[in-house]
Amino acid sequence: MTPSNPILPGFNPDPSIVRVGDDFYVATSTFEWFPGVRIHHSRDLATWRLVGRPLTRPSQLDMRGNPDSCGVWAPDLSYKDGRFHLLFTDVKRYGRTTVDGARGASLRDFHNYWVWSDRIDGDWSDPVHLNSSGFDPALFHDDDGRSWLLNMLWDHRPNRRRFAGIVVQEIDLSTGRLLGDRRRIFEGTALGFTEGPHLYKRDGWYHLLVAEGGTERGHAVVMARSRSLTGPYEPHPDGPILTARNRPDAPLQRTGHGDLVEGPDGATWMVYLCGRPLPASDRCVLGRETAIQRMAWGEDGWLRRADPCADHGVGDGRAEPVRALDRFDRPTLPPAFQWLRTPHPERLFSLTDRPGHLRLFGRETIGSHFEQALVARRQTAFRYDARTLLDFDPAHFQQAAGLVCYYNSTKYFFLHVTAGDAGERQIQVLSVTPEGEGQSLLGDPILLDAGPVELRAQVDHERLRFAFRTGQDADWRWMPASFDASLLSDEATLPGLPNFTGAFVGMACQDMAGTGRHADFARFDYVEEIG
Numbered sequence: 001m002t003p004s005n006p007i008l009p010g011f012n013p014d015p016s017i018v019r020v021g022d023d024f025y026v027a028t029s030t031f032e033w034f035p036g037v038r039i040h041h042s043r044d045l046a047t048w049r050l051v052g053r054p055l056t057r058p059s060q061l062d063m064r065g066n067p068d069s070c071g072v073w074a075p076d077l078s079y080k081d082g083r084f085h086l087l088f089t090d091v092k093r094y095g096r097t098t099v100d101g102a103r104g105a106s107l108r109d110f111h112n113y114w115v116w117s118d119r120i121d122g123d124w125s126d127p128v129h130l131n132s133s134g135f136d137p138a139l140f141h142d143d144d145g146r147s148w149l150l151n152m153l154w155d156h157r158p159n160r161r162r163f164a165g166i167v168v169q170e171i172d173l174s175t176g177r178l179l180g181d182r183r184r185i186f187e188g189t190a191l192g193f194t195e196g197p198h199l200y201k202r203d204g205w206y207h208l209l210v211a212e213g214g215t216e217r218g219h220a221v222v223m224a225r226s227r228s229l230t231g232p233y234e235p236h237p238d239g240p241i242l243t244a245r246n247r248p249d250a251p252l253q254r255t256g257h258g259d260l261v262e263g264p265d266g267a268t269w270m271v272y273l274c275g276r277p278l279p280a281s282d283r284c285v286l287g288r289e290t291a292i293q294r295m296a297w298g299e300d301g302w303l304r305r306a307d308p309c310a311d312h313g314v315g316d317g318r319a320e321p322v323r324a325l326d327r328f329d330r331p332t333l334p335p336a337f338q339w340l341r342t343p344h345p346e347r348l349f350s351l352t353d354r355p356g357h358l359r360l361f362g363r364e365t366i367g368s369h370f371e372q373a374l375v376a377r378r379q380t381a382f383r384y385d386a387r388t389l390l391d392f393d394p395a396h397f398q399q400a401a402g403l404v405c406y407y408n409s410t411k412y413f414f415l416h417v418t419a420g421d422a423g424e425r426q427i428q429v430l431s432v433t434p435e436g437e438g439q440s441l442l443g444d445p446i447l448l449d450a451g452p453v454e455l456r457a458q459v460d461h462e463r464l465r466f467a468f469r470t471g472q473d474a475d476w477r478w479m480p481a482s483f484d485a486s487l488l489s490d491e492a493t494l495p496g497l498p499n500f501t502g503a504f505v506g507m508a509c510q511d512m513a514g515t516g517r518h519a520d521f522a523r524f525d526y527v528e529e530i531g
Helices: none
Strands: 016-020 023-028 038-042 049-052 071-080 083-093 109-117 128-131 138-141 147-154 163-172 177-186 195-202 205-212 220-226 253-262 268-275 289-297 303-305 323-327 358-361 373-378 383-391 399-408 411-419 425-433 439-442 453-460 463-470 504-511 518-529
Touching: 016 071, 016 253, 016 268, 023 071, 071 138, 071 195, 083 138, 128 147, 128 177, 138 195, 147 195, 163 195, 177 205, 195 253, 205 253, 220 253, 358 373, 358 504, 373 399, 383 399, 383 504, 399 453, 411 453, 411 463, 504 518
Parallel strands: none
Antiparallel strands: 016 023, 023 038, 038 049, 071 083, 083 109, 109 128, 138 147, 147 163, 163 177, 195 205, 205 220, 253 268, 268 289, 289 303, 323 518, 358 518, 373 504, 383 453, 383 518, 399 411, 399 504, 411 425, 425 439, 453 463
């Protein structure tokens, strides 16, 4: 079967791939979304199934307080001596976006950890802290039995290259203890922003694969090699081995941050991140996705694309659009859903308090960085229809529950049921957008009858519309305004903030009075159209 790109549609960035026998596994970043890291499995590199979310316990990960687009960055998945190893960064402070050579100090906090498991779908160990010198940690297992930790080096000092190169240090996999001193083995090329290292050995050469050029339209995969693990490394004579930086017409943009795997037949493949811009606005609402490319080793020992004439994009990522009609009739969430930051989901929701329903407990505002009751799934196509059935009886205006189209705390649209000053139930839309200096606008309220209410969001590329109906209504009542869905993208942002995730749609409940008023959701339907 020929893979159709992207192989993991929607927010699935920073792929790391490993093969064990006939099985391929890809780990991707989850940033502030909990549980941490998603692992997909395939046997043909074309059809993929979610099989693991390793970071599930408070002892493994707690992201309360982490800023938007921080948390779990760039997991690295490897396998050695019957055991899976997973490295990841937990980013606690991002600060403001800077460029190489920017004036002033740029202080950030990156903590790199190692966990392991004997089964890809089993329980993973508690984390071992490795270092905090930069992000994107990765393991390299040499053929002499030794293992090495790589990561990019962050230089916070004024007037320095923030992305200061790639460092390596030996690691003892029986304890997680680092041995000897770290060594900087590669400072990068003129593209800058050197990150995402992976190391491979072939025919006596150490091949270093890195991401460069930043994760936007200038992104690229760069390769260098050396006869010695510690360098010096010679960059690839052709420049980047994969990029769309000079191809504004390519269907897949932002291509970069790759990792290599060899199939049972000896073929070499690269997984990498990419973005598919909306045709009109040129914004990537689906975030950074995972794609795959056939590669080949040349007679000169360098890696190149197997078919240089082939375009990056060869399809829509799947033969059929997603049609997910989820019912909350089990004690665990359907696997497509995640929540934000906290490792204590019992404070946010229950699937047993009212059987057949997802009960959300109103917590902080859904723009909080600490504890908000928001359960959502990725948007994975430009057109979709989402519906849910809500049972909620708010006592006052500080309590609200409903359907949310969400990117992060600075950009979301929230169709919600709340109460007016006299306790009358009403429905309205809260729009939080990054326009100007940032806006938070409430639409005019519409009075709502008692009883359950069905909520609907319909997205068609840049256009978002909301509707509702109660038991007395046969037809949908559309809210009077439509909204710009392209604002839920990486490109639409307040200045200086990171935007590395993607658009979600889901259910939310907030109670700013702190009383935990609950809302019950009977179902969640998500139906896509391709095109």
